Amino acid sequence: MRLDAAANRLAFEVRDADLLLADFYTLSLCNYKLDKLPLPAAKNWWLGLEDAYEGLLFLHGYGDRQVGQHKGILAYNAATINLQWQQPELAFYGVTIDGVLALNLQGQNLKLLQTKTGTIVSQNVSLDGGATAVASFNTVRSQACTYPMLYLEGEPYYSEVCDFLKHKLKVKPVKGIEYAETEQNIFTGFYTEDAHGNLDNTLCVFNLDGELQLQERIAHGLSGIGSDTFIIFNHKLYFIRQRNILVVYSLT
Template sequence: MWRIRLDTLAGRLAVEVRDADLLIASFYTFDCQAHALQELKLPGQLTWWQGLEDAHKNLLFIHGYGDRKVGQHKGITALAAETGAVQWQEPDLTFYGVIAEGVLAYPAATPESGFILLQTQSGAVLQQNITQQEAVEKVNNYNIARYNACTYPMLYLEGEVYFLEVSRFLAEQGAGEALKAIEYAETEQFMIISYYCLADEDKLDNFVAVFDLEGDLHLKEKVAGNLHGIGSDTFFIFKHELYFVQNSDTLQVYNLTL
């Protein structure tokens, strides 16, 4: 799995999977309520040169590439999350972000000319000449409301005060000696901790553990093994469910209610 985007309004995940050997990119949606996975068939054959930008209001926003050597994103294709049908396309615009009023984009060839607001479901132009500062503020402000039902962990690096506190807790609970970094999040009932332990040949294993507020262990899973370094956002919580990708190819979902 290469990229996951959360459509909080529709309760869906959008997932991009890339196969470097076959040069194929595949796209899926995951219904968070029904726990149902569905593959979307994109138009055209060169899906390797397409990628997932975002997911919002039951749409997936897919980009192409302008200059493939530098990875410049160009083009927007809006796909219906349930069917994969193309809702609209803008081949000469570059996706920037979503806000309450629609989708913000800019001309790929002349990004300095200003941002454009597009209607989410149709791609119709609603407003032009939006400044970069306005675009940044609008996207950042909307993200606060957009992700209010979603929790991402805080990252604590080795040597920081909170790293020392959480690593001490893990050791006391017999969960292992944490190294390098810890990610930590809390719900009303649980503490969720992602951490790294020493594996063979100076490599690292990444674990996710779930404790209740009394310190009792409810879940411990190895997320990945024999890693050369650490990652970030190794899990997230959405509507009382814990999500993480195991071994880069398996989506794991656990209910976080007692």
């Protein structure tokens, strides 16, 4: 799930590991109209969602499938669900205030692309400069949205949140916990393990006094943990339940 705050849209990648299928969707947050990108199902597994920005969904392909090396950029127009531009020999690196940065896999340097057309407007951007530009612009882009932090088992903050959940819910979280705060609420996404080693993912919302406001199991029988399983945007909580149901709660 990727938020395009500039266009007031969400982008989704939905994967079925058993059937080796993947689908990509764009959702307008103005009227909750959902559209599926018109891609051939047989080839979708070898595509992935990179980002969403200014009404475009950026997908990647793979250069070396064995090591998972990303190669190729496909930019789809969210409003028309048509391919707007592509750069088959470059790899998506990130979005900056000046455009899209793409990695030249041969020279290991960056090129700056015009966002709407994919045209190369600058060559030989340094990796250090590019990383700084992407990180700086991500801070600006994320001001309207709250993403959770992922604390892994063994990290200090993990232990603190784990103790809080044990005390409040009498549960035993494992492996990783997602955590976010707003001015009114605390959000946690945690995993519990069954006798077979499968994981359940539970999302909880507390007020600042530590009182439980919402508890919902959003995934069952997982083999591993995820990240960014929920986001908060414009006073609404967004998450995917059981991999195929978008749930939106108003926080006001």
